[in-house]
Amino acid sequence: MTAQPDQRITISVDAMGGDKGPATVISGMAKSAEKNPELGYILHGPEDELREMIARRRGGQMLLDRISFRDARDVVTMEDKPSHVVRHGKGTSMWSTLESVRLGEAHGAVSCGNTGALMALSMMRLRKLPGVTRPAIAxxxxxxxxxxxxxxxxxxxxxxxxxxxxxxxxxxxxxxxxxxxxxxxxxxxxxxxxxxxxxxxxxxxxxxxxxxxxxxxxxxxxxxxxxxxxxxxxxxxxxxxxxxxxxxxxxxxxxxxxxxxxxxxxxxxxxxxxxxxxxxxxxxxxxxxxxxxxxRVNGGVFLGLNGTVVKSHGGADDTGVSAAIKLAFQLAKSDFSEKLAARVASTVELAQDEVHFASATQEKQEGS
Amino acid sequence: MTAQPDQRITISVDAMGGDKGPATVISGMAKSAEKNPELGYILHGPEDELREMIARRRGGQMLLDRISFRDARDVVTMEDKPSHVVRHGKGTSMWSTLESVRLGEAHGAVSCGNTGALMALSMMRLRKLPGVTRPAIAxxxxxxxxxxxxxxxxxxxxxxxxxxxxxxxxxxxxxxxxxxxxxxxxxxxxxxxxxxxxxxxxxxxxxxxxxxxxxxxxxxxxxxxxxxxxxxxxxxxxxxxxxxxxxxxxxxxxxxxxxxxxxxxxxxxxxxxxxxxxxxxxxxxxxxxxxxxxxRVNGGVFLGLNGTVVKSHGGADDTGVSAAIKLAFQLAKSDFSEKLAARVASTVELAQDEVHFASATQEKQEGS
Structure with a gap:
């Protein structure tokens, strides 16, 4: 999904799974929203609780106006094994967060949850870029x-x-x-x-x-x-x-x-x-x-996938969550995901050309 | 070589191979000698130059009295490959430094030189403890x-x-x-x-x-x-x-x-x-x-060898060299090398007993 100029950038946020709970995630979202008028959210978790939590905040209504909700009742915990989440995690806020990126509703995803589970789910739902064997966290x-x-x-x-x-x-x-x-x-x-x-x-x-x-x-x-x-x-x-x-x-x-x-x-x-x-x-x-x-530099970026996923530190406070959101925003704004895909694809081609060239040369030499 | 009470502890020191040259090594030796009357040295390197360097220092004569020299003209550089030093390093100060431990003239060795070469030489000259496959630096x-x-x-x-x-x-x-x-x-x-x-x-x-x-x-x-x-x-x-x-x-x-x-x-x-x-x-x-x-905690100790070798940081100053010498002294004083050998040997026996016991039990069961 490519961001258009003048278009709002939408970040898909997992409300759950961080060590400090959804209130900290919401505070981080509010911080980023105040500074950045181009930013919109899709928020994933127990919708009624999250709505209530936000409405109680000062300026909560203004924040609510910039959020779409996706109700998700289950939570991936830090103890859950990635393989379990991949098989049984469909009702979780983490799954739902990635789904918004997969469907093109959001330009990037942010989660404070279990790193292993987030990576496994991202690989399964977003898929690896053509030519990438192993994604990486940067x-x-x-x-x-x-x-x-x-x-x-x-x-x-x-x-x-x-x-x-x-x-x-x-x-x-x-x-x-x-x-x-x-x-x-x-x-x-x-x-x-x-x-x-x-x-x-x-x-x-x-x-x-x-x-x-x-x-x-x-x-x-x-x-x-x-x-x-x-x-x-x-x-x-x-x-x-x-x-x-x-x-x-x-x-x-x-x-x-x-x-x-x-x-x-x-x-x-x-x-x-x-x-x-x-x-x-x-x-x-x-x-x-x-x-x-x-x-201030909170956020590991998953590289090598079809879509931008930023993993915030599990123990991040609102400043940390806000930094992770800012990073996802910047990468979306620069069309990083598309540029990376193009770069990897062109290199795969280059490498293949090289192999073809090498074998062609060899055949020629063997033939002469 | 076990240290006797009231006996002077002798540390074998490589004057060469550190980034800051032999003068820094000598300053470190002087620092340790001043604080510790139980300490004596065997110093390895170009004897005439080293003697002159020490004689020029304030209190140099007192330090000279506590040093035996072993003349060694060659130096292991930071660029030398370990395999090369093992084959051609016989004339080096590093080789000579370890030789004093091997011959039982010294209770431990200290060198600021090339880590890979020092480990390779130590393994070849001092040999691994029975039961140890891979020595380690701690x-x-x-x-x-x-x-x-x-x-x-x-x-x-x-x-x-x-x-x-x-x-x-x-x-x-x-x-x-x-x-x-x-x-x-x-x-x-x-x-x-x-x-x-x-x-x-x-x-x-x-x-x-x-x-x-x-x-x-x-x-x-x-x-x-x-x-x-x-x-x-x-x-x-x-x-x-x-x-x-x-x-x-x-x-x-x-x-x-x-x-x-x-x-x-x-x-x-x-x-x-x-x-x-x-x-x-x-x-x-x-x-x-x-x-x-x-x-203050300069010094990697080589564990798993017949003898104590302390590797000082290549860029150590006199305080660093003195700390490495102190560490070698302490370990010699506590008969660490002998205790470690006994500990590893007893565990190897324990492990072997366990294997024997397991196979004996199995045989018995199979026989019954």
């Missing part, structure tokens, strides 16, 4: 880049990725960086345990070759192997890895940042002098906090 | 634990680990936590992308079962799967993972901490008021810095 990570963030994928769609998957991640990540971070020729790095070409697992060496050979045609710069320290660094704009490594890396980074934050607060509580210092330092610290606040 | 990581640190292994000895390797890492990690962190019954966690038992790769599910079944006999508490966020957390004392994931995780954590540190400094430089605040906050920030300073 996130933005605070970095030393001029744009302030790196793209990283996969951070948890699948625990495996072979060399071809990693190449597709590179193509999708480059496309995301062009549309999401406005980088015409993004730098792509492949995550490994060292930057020397002989290091790491064999599939990484193969992926290195494949990504390198596609760099010019797909209009990105391949910087080769990068290390964990480059995720918050400035050597690359996009970090390519499998979903197991990516997931561990971002959770380690988040945990480390949170530990430092707590220790910083503790340090400033230590003595009367440090308490005075903390008051004076407040604006500096707030500025820092804003710069690295994970809520 | 580090300490700042955490919310009462002891302030978690143990994590493997962080880069090998990019692979199967279920049996992960079990051995658990046994070795538990032993290290007992001797290095003084925890009688450490908590062990297996790193995964979620805490639910159905998540993750198949070798992790198998390792989960194996580690669980050994917990009581090997005197640790198994907390099951943990996530990246638990590395700086308080759910576990020891984190078990393969060397690829572990290496990416620690480098991501280091990179994130360093980014926050830089942004913090930047935030405090922003305005005159924030500059005043930073002066007042100085002691608080210094306290924090000391708490999470990676130099």
């Amino acid at each position: 996130i933005l990570w605070p970095s030393r880049n001029p744009q302030g963030f790196n793209v990283m994928l996969d951070v948890g769609a699948d625990v495996r990725a072979d060399a071809t998957d990693l190449l597709q991640f590179a193509l999708m990540g480059a496309s995301y960086a062009r549309n999401g971070l406005d980088l015409p020729r993004p730098r792509i790095g492949l995550l490994n345990v060292g930057t020397e070409e002989h290091k790491g697992r064999s599939e990484l060496k193969k992926a290195h070759e494949m990504i390198e050979s596609f760099a010019d045609r797909a209009n990105f710069e391949f910087v080769g192997f990068v290390e964990g320290g480059d995720i918050p660094g400035n050597r690359t704009d996009v970090i390519i890895t499998d979903g197991f490594t990516g997931n561990v890396a971002i959770k380690t980074g988040e945990g480390t940042a949170s530990l430092i934050g707590d220790l910083l607060r503790e340090a400033f509580r230590y003595s009367p002098l440090s308490r005075i210092a903390s008051v004076l330092a407040l604006t500096s610290l707030k500025r820092l906090q804003k710069r690295i606040d994970p809520r | 580090i300490l990581w700042p955490s919310r634990n009462p002891q302030g640190f978690n143990v994590m292994l493997d962080v880069g000895a090998d990019v692979r680990a199967d279920a049996t390797d992960l079990l051995q890492f658990a046994l070795m990690g538990a032993s290290y936590a007992r001797n290095g962190l003084d925890l009688p019954r450490p908590r062990i966690g297996l790193l995964n992308v979620g805490t639910e038992e159905h998540k993750g790769r198949s070798e992790l599910k198998k390792a989960h079962e194996m580690i669980e079944s050994f917990a009581d006999r090997a005197n640790f508490e198994f907390v099951g799967f943990v996530e990246g966020g638990d590395i700086p957390g308080n759910r576990t004392d020891v984190i078990i993972t393969d060397g690829f994931t572990g290496n990416v995780a620690i480098k991501t954590g280091e990179g994130t901490a360093s980014l926050i540190g830089d942004l913090l400094r930047e935030a405090f430089r922003y305005s005159p008021l924030s500059r005043i605040a930073s002066v007042l906050a100085l002691t608080s920030l210094k306290r924090l810095q000391k708490r999470i300073d990676p130099r």
Whole structure:
């Protein structure tokens, strides 16, 4: 579904399944709606309860005017196995949320629910793009880049990725960086345990070759192997890895940042002098906090599907939900989904041409 | 080599191969020697140059009195491939450093050099402990634990680990936590992308079962799967993972901490008021810095070998080198190497008994 200029962008929102309940999701929707007059919603969950909840809010009527409802009684919990949800999840708000994207009623979907279930349902209902074997989840990570963030994928769609998957991640990540971070020729790095070409697992060496050979045609710069320290660094704009490594890396980074934050607060509580210092330092610290606040870049984007799905952090507050909605809006507005599909399709063709060319050349040589 | 009470502990030190050169290594040695009268050294590298370098220092003669020299003219560089060093590295200071441990002249070794080469040489010269398939590198990581640190292994000895390797890492990690962190019954966690038992790769599910079944006999508490966020957390004392994931995780954590540190400094430089605040906050920030300073816990310990080898960070300054020497000293003092060998051996026996018992029972049943 392509967004027309002057047309309202509609985001399909799952009210349920987040750790903080539907009231937080609604607050996030209200925040985004206030800032953005182009935004409309389809909201999925127990309609009567949700309507009542919104009507009770200040300015609730205005928000209600921008929402269509789809009544869904069931909820996918964090404990539900993806395979179970795929078989029995038809009555859930998550299923219904994706259905609005599938039917073309909405330009993108946002859910705070169970990541595994959301990915499994998205693959089944929206289907993978032609040419994509394994979809991936991409996130933005605070970095030393001029744009302030790196793209990283996969951070948890699948625990495996072979060399071809990693190449597709590179193509999708480059496309995301062009549309999401406005980088015409993004730098792509492949995550490994060292930057020397002989290091790491064999599939990484193969992926290195494949990504390198596609760099010019797909209009990105391949910087080769990068290390964990480059995720918050400035050597690359996009970090390519499998979903197991990516997931561990971002959770380690988040945990480390949170530990430092707590220790910083503790340090400033230590003595009367440090308490005075903390008051004076407040604006500096707030500025820092804003710069690295994970809520501001909340939202993992599912890449490789027919449609845009943004997974918000399960524990997101209203600021986080609002950031995820904003991301879905931006991607819809830039026709990202269509551009990505075109990019992947053209690369699949290029790759096939190459194979045909190679075999044709070989046949010719064998024939001569 | 077991340390006797009242006996000086001798650490074998590689003067070469670090990013900052031998002068930094010597400064680190001097720092440790000043604080610790029980410490003696064997120093490996170009003897005449090293002697001259030390003699020129203030108090250099006193340091010289505590050092035996082994002249070694060649250096392992960061670019050298491990396989090359194993074949052609006999004249290097790194080889010589390990030789002192192998010959029983020293209680442990410290090197700032090429990690891959140091591990390959250690495996070849010191040999693996009976029952160990894959040695591992263990580090300490700042955490919310009462002891302030978690143990994590493997962080880069090998990019692979199967279920049996992960079990051995658990046994070795538990032993290290007992001797290095003084925890009688450490908590062990297996790193995964979620805490639910159905998540993750198949070798992790198998390792989960194996580690669980050994917990009581090997005197640790198994907390099951943990996530990246638990590395700086308080759910576990020891984190078990393969060397690829572990290496990416620690480098991501280091990179994130360093980014926050830089942004913090930047935030405090922003305005005159924030500059005043930073002066007042100085002691608080210094306290924090000391708490999470990676130099204070510098040193990856190679576990699973006949002898203690501590790998210092290649870019370590004198504080870092001194911390690595202190760690090697502590482990030598506690006869860690012997305890670990005994622990691994007894577990191998236990496992073999179990297999014998199982097959004996089966035979009996089949015979009846």
